[in-house]
Amino acid sequence: MPKRKAKILIVDDAQINRIILCELLRNQYQILEAEDGKKALEMIKEDKSIDLVLLDIVMPNMDGYQVLEKMKEQRYLEYLPVIIISSEGDTTSMEKAYELGATDYIRRPFESYIINRRIKNTLMLYEKQKKLVHLVEQQIQKRVNNNTTLINVLGHIVEFRNGESGLHIQHIQTITKMLLLQMGKKSHEYKLSDADILLISTASSLHDIGKISIDEKILNKPGRLTKDEFEIVKQHSLIGAEMLKTVPNYNNNDLLEYAYQICRWHHERYDGHGYPDGLVGDQIPISAQVVSIADVYDALTSERCYKKAYSHGQAMKMIIDGQCGVFNPLLLECLYDISEEMKASLFENENYADQAVVSKMTDELVIKQFRSEMPKEKIMSLKTENFFRK
Secondary structure, three states: OOOOOOEEEEEOOOHHHHHHHHHHHOOOOEEEEEOOHHHHHHHHHHOOOOOEEEEOOOOOOOOHHHHHHHHHHOOHHHOOOEEEEEOOOOHHHHHHHHHOOOOEEEEOOOOHHHHHHHHHHHHHHHHHHHHHHHHHHHHHHHHHHHHHHHHHHHHHHHHHHHOOOOOHHHHHHHHHHHHHHHHHHHOOOOOOOHHHHHHHHHHHHHOOHHHHHOOHHHHOOOOOOOHHHHHHHHOHHHHHHHHHHOOOOHHHOHHHHHHHHHHHHOOOOOOOOOOOOOOOHHHOOHHHHHHHHHHHHHHHHOOEOOEOOOOHHHHHHHHHOOEOEOOOHHHHHHHHHOHHHHHHHHHOOHHHHHHHHHHHHHHHHHHHHHHHHOOOOOOOOOOOOOOOOO
């Protein structure tokens, strides 16, 4: 089987420059062309098989520096090398390109041998890097799989005692991961790595571990809880957090630290009206903020011993309208963005089939109204004990 030719994207507004590079490289590589930065970004987004970008600096509308900034924001530079080819050869231009993430910088006019050699070296370096990363990821994944299995077992034990759907843990993990990934696309405020996202999603399974100490009669009471009973249930967040903190090597384990944050603070609200500590805004760790929304959504859309399930559209509207407390505006935007993807991922599960069919007509009407009425102002908090018990 013939070896696949590497794919190179040439980005330059000057056609003559693209022609020269094409003629020089087309026998050794697959060649793509973009006449401006915007088109280049579209092609990079759509074609994940591009191996290298040859980028000019001086272009109209979006110059090479802006392309590098966007690629860095979208994390393309983590796996896709960029070689700048430009007539701008001053030290300042070169320094700026390197600072923005360029792998190499070649000044025009260039020698054909030099550019061929540097392209080949860059491709070889990134290929070796990918192989090393893959080997490391395989080892990490084995450990993660083992940890995830044990954590999910603990989570399912709590679900069993709590009379909840066996899918609750799976749903919390799925929604948490979707929200974190979308948040990374919309904002770099929290600067979470792929490893952080994996750890937070895994740790979310332990959000209610403290309920293992709560009386099953209270957890599974079909009617409304009394004030005293609700105060007992609220203790689960503190109990679970203390349980996790006493695990050996807690201070050296990122997974346990995220689990502690989530367990203790996933019932806090952005305006300070949550529990147990009444934290406000970003005093609440972002891990707990994300799991909080995921937990509320799944609680609303799941049937419990004390309530019927709400449809996807109804749950979305209740959360956005503030009927379940105040959440981080950025996370509400992310929830809105992933709404359809989340619905498809969760409700396609066979165990949700009947529920999805029953709610379909109501869901379509509510979500249509919700999309047209999404509030712009800060959302006010309302009590939610009638909607879900947490």
